[in-house]
Amino acid sequence: MADRVYGVLLVSFSKHSHQKSFVPAFVDHPRIRIVGVADDADIDPYLKPLNQTWAEQLGVPCLEGIEAAVRRDEVDVVSIGHEIERRAEIARLAARAGKHLWIDKYIGANMRECRDVVEAVEGSGVTSILPSYVYNDFVNQSKKMIDAGILGDLTAMHVDILFGKGIPRPITSAQRKPGFLPPGRWKFPDIKRELLTVGAYAVALVQQCFDPIVEVYGQGGAYFFPEHAAHGADDFGTLTLVDRSGRVATLSAGRNGIASHGAGGPNLAYLFGSKGTGRIDGKRPGIDTHLRNRIVDGDYSIDENDPMQWHSGPPTLLTSTGPEFTRAALDDLVHALVTGARPRFTVRDARDHMEVLLAGYESIVRNQPVRLPLCGGEAA
């Protein structure tokens, strides 16, 4: 009997998601078939034509009305690439319809939504996966070093992840909005909150290496971009996490501007153990690429329609040769669907992951450490 092929419905190509970057892996995978693109009617004006273009390119129908589209028989898996504020609702309705879930980065905008999604998914027995965090070489190399035992007991970690994108500019006092914007508002036309967007990768790495986090201390308020300063919202931030065993992780994350780093931004982890300190460069293995023409004639101009470079990469001097993570995640999903095994990062992991990030924001606002689990407050 031929292996079963699973139908994937792509729910939205929001510019705040990675749906676009998942497509090549879906197209290439022998057990996956894209069966449609779907979205609701009440979406941002730019999104409707974008969804239609993708549907045409993929040769699949573009369906209006997510709930009805999800219920279609040919849909086995729903790939959610909508705005963060809509993800929980879509995940819940898909789970209730018995459809498996492939979700980009976050399952909800606050803890209540995240808890509801976990309840819906676990109650319906569908399989869920968040592909973006643990299938990359950065996490794999770190885990391998820890599991090999050469570090002794892991006591602490540090992670630096910066995206060398966008053009920072001087910020005047008048441009700087006083105070720090509390968690809860994530969607803006011109910025992303970068502790959430970039810090999420570092937090996921810590989650993979540590026991559950019990204390979070966050810092923000230093800016690279006037756009972020005007909103009082983070383009950069730091977190310090303490786990149940007293281990300490520190991380820096954000968007710090084009041409600020040879590899397009550092992706570094330090693993401190009782026997040694490990150092993992997530951008390597790679090829140092110093090609005169590319450097001298390098185009550092930025598309005015994508000023923060959400959909383009910076020119770099390093050609990474690590594996592509989406394919590994897709293999894990298919394996889970066939065997009933649990994928490496499910909605339950995503709920805990979001709790750490929200606690970080709360800590910045309150200017003091926050204990987990979160209870009360807007973020909870």
Next chain:
Amino acid sequence: MREIDGLVIGGPREFDFYREDFEAQDGVVFARPNAGRSNALDAYLPRQALFLSPYRGMAVDAARLVEKGVDVRTAGPLPVRARNLDIPITDIHRSDAGFRAMLETSRHADFGEPVYLRLISSPGGGKWQKWWCIFQSCRKAAALLDAPLRRVYVAATGSARILHVSITLKTDRHSTGHLLVSPTGFRLQDDLFLVGTGGTLADDPLLNQPGMYGKSDYRMMSMPARRCLADLWRNEALITLSAEELRFYHDLLRAIGDSSRSRRGICLEYPAA
């Protein structure tokens, strides 16, 4: 008792920092804090003495030298308060050509405003040695971030030789930093990453120390010397700490132990100038 120019007391890391000075200058003697320490103090009468690493009994030894008229300096505050003993502190990174180059570059307009500093060190030793390392890192952070510290969050784990300390700091200008003191990695000498609005600066020991591929591994060798002992005697290297600042650093020492025991972080405010 032999008269010499200088007596330097420190650990293996400090010897490594200044080894070319010790090898080149006959009048300068290096001694380890515990092994043979008393011998060194009995055997030599230095014109100047420098304590680069703290140890139990250091205040007594320093007082003996002061009584003999020796010009004594330390690379950090005394861990225990000693009455009538006010020993000048020297800013150890002022002797580091790497630090000076980074400071100069960071002050260039192209670097823009400093935003974040990450500094990892591995000084060896126990809590006092790591506390001095943090003191030195705080000084370095304030210089490179070009702003006084405002607040630190201290999170420590482990004890004695496996103590790891993480300091999360904020300055008066909203810039932030992580100062990390690792229990292992002798060659991890001040791994520094400085982020500004105009770009990044990094001092990476992995790249700056020569190494050797052995039969089955890669061995890092000593970093080519870039520190000069004489710089520590210059007046520009002298630090004046206010009573409040001194209290802050003693609170920080206590917070390291408290955090490690309670498995919680502790916030401390840096005294305003």
